Amino acid sequence: MAKIAFILLCHKDPDAIIKQAQSLTAVGDYMSIHFDARANPEHYQKIRDALKDNDHVTFAAKRIKCGWGEWSLVQATLNAVEAAVDAFPRATHFYMLSGDCMAIKSAEYAHELLDRRECDYIESFDYFDSDWIKTGWKEERLIYRHWFNERTQKRRFYWMFEAQKRLGITRDIPEDIEVMIGSQWWCLRRRTIEWILDFVKRRKDVMRFFRTTWIPDETFFQTIVRHLVPAHEIESRTLTFLMFSDYGMPVTFYNDHYDLLLSQDFLFARKISPDATELRRRLGVLYSSDGQRFQISNEGRSLYKFLTEKGRIGRRFASRFWEKESSLGRERELLIIVCKKWHVAKRLLERIRQMTNIPCIEYLFNEDSCPLPDLGGIQSTMGKRHRHRRALMRMLFDYYDTDRLIVCMDPANLDLLEDFGRDRSLTRILEIECHFSDEYLIGHAMRVGLAGDRTPPETIQRLLPTVRNDMTHESDRIRDANFENFLRVREVDPTDVSARAISEFLTVPQDKAHEILSHDHLYAD
Structure with a gap:
């Protein structure tokens, strides 16, 4: 029977992280936590103190200062994966999560789904031929080296890019690597994870290449899995339900989305609002429940698109972005x-x-x-x-x-x-x-x-x-x-x-x- 080791990358809200870990490990699954080294050290200590007696929880041996679009996110993931592989020899699957994710199915349902087919669940589309990147840079992410963070060091980021472009300084993709792209929320088998860790040690050239690509968390695992695993053993999809608004921002879920979330053909959902206390409470007890039956309709994205295009502002399934009273967020x-x-x-x-x-x-x-x-x-x-x-x-x-x-x-x-x-x-x-x-x-x-x-x-x-x-x-x-x-x-x-x-x-x-x-x-x- 499947046993999941959750790979959790987080940087805030220690109370929610503690509850998340307790909920997901209560049924025998595991969790490996990487807490951003930039974050409040008191929050990290609070998490460690609360979970120190839980032998189904481990922590990355080395914490990384993470930045959006940087290699640091991949390195943090690898550190948490290595800790999980060593600490949990009985784990059969490794599931990538963030602190904003919550289960929308029971553990019973999740284990049955993973036992049903011997495969890895990871979005893995051809980088150049697919339309996964809708706008913005494509080839530029790869052939130029990116040493600086675009969000925190914008001037250096674009100065370095323009300098390489003017001087014609580009680089080749490693010859035997076909770059793929997809969501960073994956679920991989233990064998695949062990192959990846071995690949990381052997292929220093590939590691050097990805360390200076832009937004490598959308390409690194997606590419390496496709390189190592036969195509028929890859289900090119994520098991985490997420939607994006017309503005390219993740849609946040609230208390009145409970029924919608449970009817989607996914195991987890992202992002759950910190203010949706009732939704968080109901989903928190869902994972450890027995005998739950789920009616899958999978209409979430089409329903959201229909209602927002119609401009409906109401309670159920409505967009909250444009309400005058919408809060920036209690934790911000x-x-x-x-x-x-x-x-x-x-x-x-x-x-x-x-x-x-x-x-x-x-x-x-x-x-x-x-x-x-x-x-x-x-x-x-x-x-x-x-x-x-x-x-x-x-x-x-x-x-x-x-x-x-x-x-x-x-x-x-x-x-x-x-x-x-x-x-x-x-x-x-x-x-x-x-x-x-x-x-x-x-x-x-x-x-x-x-x-x-x-x-x-x-x-x-x-x-x-x-x-x-x-x-x-x-x-x-x-x-x-x-x-x-x-x-x-x-x-x-x-x-x-x-x-x-x-x-x-x-x-x-x-x-x-x-x-x-x-x-x-x-x-x-």
């Missing part, structure tokens, strides 16, 4: 830097980007030219960004696969600050108070159309007090709003005072905050 932190001098905020943002792994976005609600990923059009105009502000922010959190995000806003955006400040997520606001010289105020008046090149000097002089008072008024309104997590940095403050505010805002040690502030010309005009 939105960090907002407010500064009238945009160049000062951008300098500070660049220092934070260099010193931390928190994704940083500039004045997305003020500058049309603010660099943003393609989110299906919602980011295309300033009007759409303001109208669908929460949806936009949720999609950015999902795009960067993060629970912490920093954005810049102008002090005039009090409505945005109040909206995000009321959200169930944790919102921190850091106001940077700068000195405004007459020269700066004149330049500002010209930029916003209050004055021009031909405006008489005496008119400008009469205008300056009004402009200065307007900026003071914007700052006063923010303070009068009494935001719960409001901090302030002033140009006139000593570095130690500013560092304490930065430390609290970013929740980093004060010495790190001092490093962030060590910019010789932070406030220069």
Whole structure:
């Protein structure tokens, strides 16, 4: 009879991870956990302490700092797989999961399905001939070397790509390897896993190649399995149910999706909302239940497509992205830097980007030219960004696969600050108070159309007090709003005072905050 060793990659929500491990191992299955080395060490220790007496749980011997699109995700998976192979000799199958996945069938059903056929379940489509990649780079992922993370080191990532392209520096795919692509959520037999680990030790050339490809978690296992296993023993599908919106983002499941999920021809589903407590409770007890019968209709994707295309906004199966009241997520932190001098905020943002792994976005609600990923059009105009502000922010959190995000806003955006400040997520606001010289105020008046090149000097002089008072008024309104997590940095403050505010805002040690502030010309005009 099948026994599953779950390979769990996770980076947050220790309580949910503990419950997930207890639920899946209660019926005799196993779990090997890799907890991101970038994540909170106290969360990792909490998981270890809670599961230390569970002999069906093991941990990757070495934890990796993971980043989206990097080789680190594959290496973390390999580390967890190696731990599982050593710890669980009776495991017959190895099933890849994330912390957002939950079982939508019983263990009894899952074991029967795996016993039914001697095969590996992994999406494995021809990289070049299939249409698995809908838009964006294809060949470029492979023939160029990618050393930097596209999301956290965007400038270096694209600079290195352009440099290789201009110089004609490309590389060949290993001759005997046919690159495949597919979902990273697979279920492989023990024999296949052992073959993969042996291949990893033998084929250093293939390992070198994949280490610098872009998004290798969609190609590495998919390619190696196809290289090692006969085609008739591969079922090119995933056993994890997931859907994507028109904007290319994973659809999140809520309390009212229980019946829908159980009727799909899959064993697990991703992503289950952290706020869907009732759904999580019901699915948590489902895996260990006996005698459950499942009526498979498999209409999930077509039903979702039909309802969203019709624009139905309701309770059952409806899209939550566009509801005005939709939350960014209780577990998420939105960090907002407010500064009238945009160049000062951008300098500070660049220092934070260099010193931390928190994704940083500039004045997305003020500058049309603010660099943003393609989110299906919602980011295309300033009007759409303001109208669908929460949806936009949720999609950015999902795009960067993060629970912490920093954005810049102008002090005039009090409505945005109040909206995000009321959200169930944790919102921190850091106001940077700068000195405004007459020269700066004149330049500002010209930029916003209050004055021009031909405006008489005496008119400008009469205008300056009004402009200065307007900026003071914007700052006063923010303070009068009494935001719960409001901090302030002033140009006139000593570095130690500013560092304490930065430390609290970013929740980093004060010495790190001092490093962030060590910019010789932070406030220069």
